[in-house]
Structures are given as C-alpha cells and as structure tokens.
Amino acid sequence: MADPGAFLMVLAAAFLHAAWNAIVKRSREQKLTMGLIALGHVIAGAGMVLWFDAPGRESWIWLAASTAIHWAYYGFLLAAYRHGDLSLVYPVARGVAPVLIAAGAWIGIGERLTGQTQGGVAIVSLAILYLVAATRRRDGADGVSIAFALGTGATIAAYSIADGLGVRASGSPFGYIGWLFLLEGIFFLYVFATARARVANLGARDWLVGVGGGFVSLTAYGLVIYAALLAPLGAISAVRESSVIVASLIGVWLFGERPFLPRLASAILVAVGVLMIALAKG
Numbered sequence: 001m002a003d004p005g006a007f008l009m010v011l012a013a014a015f016l017h018a019a020w021n022a023i024v025k026r027s028r029e030q031k032l033t034m035g036l037i038a039l040g041h042v043i044a045g046a047g048m049v050l051w052f053d054a055p056g057r058e059s060w061i062w063l064a065a066s067t068a069i070h071w072a073y074y075g076f077l078l079a080a081y082r083h084g085d086l087s088l089v090y091p092v093a094r095g096v097a098p099v100l101i102a103a104g105a106w107i108g109i110g111e112r113l114t115g116q117t118q119g120g121v122a123i124v125s126l127a128i129l130y131l132v133a134a135t136r137r138r139d140g141a142d143g144v145s146i147a148f149a150l151g152t153g154a155t156i157a158a159y160s161i162a163d164g165l166g167v168r169a170s171g172s173p174f175g176y177i178g179w180l181f182l183l184e185g186i187f188f189l190y191v192f193a194t195a196r197a198r199v200a201n202l203g204a205r206d207w208l209v210g211v212g213g214g215f216v217s218l219t220a221y222g223l224v225i226y227a228a229l230l231a232p233l234g235a236i237s238a239v240r241e242s243s244v245i246v247a248s249l250i251g252v253w254l255f256g257e258r259p260f261l262p263r264l265a266s267a268i269l270v271a272v273g274v275l276m277i278a279l280a281k282g
Contacts, residue, residue, distance in 0.1 A: 006230040007239060009223040014243035016220035018090070022250045023213040024077070025086040032198055033210045034078055035191025040214015042185035048178025055170035055179060062166030063179055066159045070184035073155035076148050084145020087251025087263040088135055091244045092146055095124045095270035096153030098241075098277045101160060120276030127269035134262030177225070181218065241274040 020037065027033035055063065080089040099121050106113050113121075135142055163180065170176035192199050227236050248267035251257040 006227040006236070009227045010236050010239040011242065013220040013223040013227075014240055015246055016216050016223070017240075018243045018247035018250060020213045020217040020220070021077075021081075021090055021247055022086055022254075023209060023216075025081045025089075025251075026255065027209075029198060029202070029206065030078055030081055031191055032195060032202060032206070033213065034074055035188040035195075036207060036210020037214040037217060038074070038185040038188040038191070040185070040211040041181040041218060042188065043211070044215065044218050045178050045181025045183075045185055048174060049182055052175040052178055053172040055166070055172050055176040059166045059170035059176055062162045062169065063176065063183065066162040066166060066180055067183040069155050069159040069162060070180075071187050071190075073152060073159060074187050076151040076155055080145050080148035080152055083148065084142060085135075085251055085257040085263075086255060087248040087257045087267065088131065088142065089145055089149040089152070090247035090251070091131060091263075091267045091270045092128055092149035093152040093156065094241060094244050094247075095128055095274060096150055097156035097160065098274050099124050100154060100157035102277055104157065104161070116276050116279070120273040123273030123276065124270055125273075127266045127273060130269070131263065131266035134259060134266070173225075177221075185214075241271050241278070244271045244274070 024030055024033050024037070077089075077093070080093065102113060102117055102121055132142070132146055163176075166180075167173045167176050224236060224240055244267050245264075248264055252260045252263055257263065
C-alpha cells in the first residue's frame with residue numbers, strides 16, 4: 001500500500017472493528033448493547049440519507065437483501081459471543097468469510113482461483129481447524145460457538161457480495177450506505193421490543209457505550225471506504241484483516257482467554273491466509 005495515509009486509516013479501522021466486537025463480548029447485556037450499536041447506525045444513516053442522493057432503483061433489491069442478511073448477522077454474532085470467547089469467535093468468523101467468497105466465485109461464476117488464492121484458502125482452513133482442536137472443551141460449548149461463528153462468517157460473505165453489487169448499481173455509493181445503515185439498524189427495534197424491562201434498567205453509561213460502539217463501527221467502515229479512494233482494494237482488504245490479530249490480542253491479554261499461544265498463533269495464520277487471498281492476482 002503506497003499511500004501511508006491510507007495504510008494508517010485502514011489500520012485504525014481494524015482496531016476500531018475489533019474494539020466494537022470487544023464491547024459486545026464484554027458487555028453484561030450483549031443483546032441490548034448490540035441493539036444500541038444498531039441505534040447508532042440508524043442515527044448516522046438518517047443523516048447520510050438526508051445529505052446524499054438516493055441510490056438508483058436497480059440497487060434496492062441488493063439493499064433489501066443486505067438488510068435481511070445483516071439482521072441474520074446480528075443474530076449469529078450474538079449467539080456466538082454468548083457461547084464463545086472473542087479470540088475464538090472473531091478469527092473463525094472473519095477468516096471463513098473470504099474463503100466462502102472465493103469458493104462462491106469459483107463455483108458460482110467459474111472464476112479461476114490462482115495458486116496464491118488456493119494457498120490462502122488452505123492456510124485459513126488449517127488455522128481454523130487448529131484453533132478448533134486447540135480450544136476444544138469437553139462440555140461442547142466451543143462446538144456451539146464455532147458453529148455460530150461459521151454462520152456469522154457466512155453472513156459476512158453474503159452481505160459483502162450483496163453490498164458490492166448494490167453499491168455498483170446505486171449511482172450514489174454514500175446514499176446506498178446511508179440507507180443500509182438506516183435499514184439494518186432497525187434491528188434495535190426488535191431488541192428493545194423483546195427486552196423492554198431490561199431496557200428500562202440501562203444506565204447512562206450503557207447508552208453511551210452502546211451507541212458509541214455504533215459510531216465506532218461506522219467510523220471503521222467509513223475509513224475503509226475513504227481509503228479505497230487512495231489505494232488498491234486488495235491491499236486495503238489485507239490490512240483490514242489485521243483486526244483478527246487485534247481481536248485475539250484483546251481476548252487473550254485483556255480478557256484472559258486461554259489457551260494463549262494457540263489462539264494467537266491461529267489468528268496470525270488466519271490473517272496471513274486472508275492477506276494472500278486479498279492480494280492474489282486473477
């Protein structure tokens with residue numbers, strides 16, 4: 001990545017993305033925190049909708065699909081963090097997504113996978129298998145969290161494809177993004193409707209952390225979008241996935257998740273494999 005400003009922006013985005021996931025994982029009210037994060041998306045999305053031109057008609061089918069997929073993403077992510085550690089769930093979810101995208105391109109449209117892409121897929125797959133084997137527990141809880149983490153990765157791959165197609169068809173990328181934030185953020189209504197009594201017990205700090213987490217996640221996304229104007233997408237994607245290492249470090253150092261070395265080593269391998277996929281030449 002030739003532009004140092006773009007590099008720093010994407011690196012900051014990686015830290016911020018890992019940070020809001022850590023906020024959800026560490027929260028005493030994970031579901032409500034996710035709802036507040038979604039509320040932050042609604043607030044920002046409403047502002048963007050008013051500021052930018054509306055996306056073209058051709059993109060609304062992708063906008064609707066992405067909205068539904070994002071709601072599923074929230075559900076899978078919450079279930080994964082309810083059962084599993086940050087340093088287990090995050091690398092699996094973020095690592096499997098580019099593997100599924102590459103596999104989908106190969107199976108669905110016959111896109112040729114280069115040797116580098118195949119190597120990246122192999123490294124990510126082996127890293128996830130190693131992580132699963134190294135952290136396996138007898139009570140089966142990790143098996144449940146890994147299943148939900150894989151589901152999270154599948155939704156990440158699905159909404160990445162939908163948004164890629166939607167933005168291209170929109171004629172107004174930031175208008176598309178604004179409507180996406182607004183619509184997928186409506187998830188907070190479901191959360192609040194199903195947990196009314198607990199919402200009433202939220203303190204000012206809970207609101208600040210939750211809605212603030214929403215703006216943190218939006219800032220991370222915005223930094224990546226802006227960096228795309230300055231540097232190649234492949235390089236941006238590769239640096240972005242350093243968040244896998246950041247999240248694992250937060251998990252093992254700040255949250256005390258164990259075992260230490262297998263989780264950190266597998267996260268580094270996942271990041272290396274994703275980097276190879278992102279930088280592969282077609």
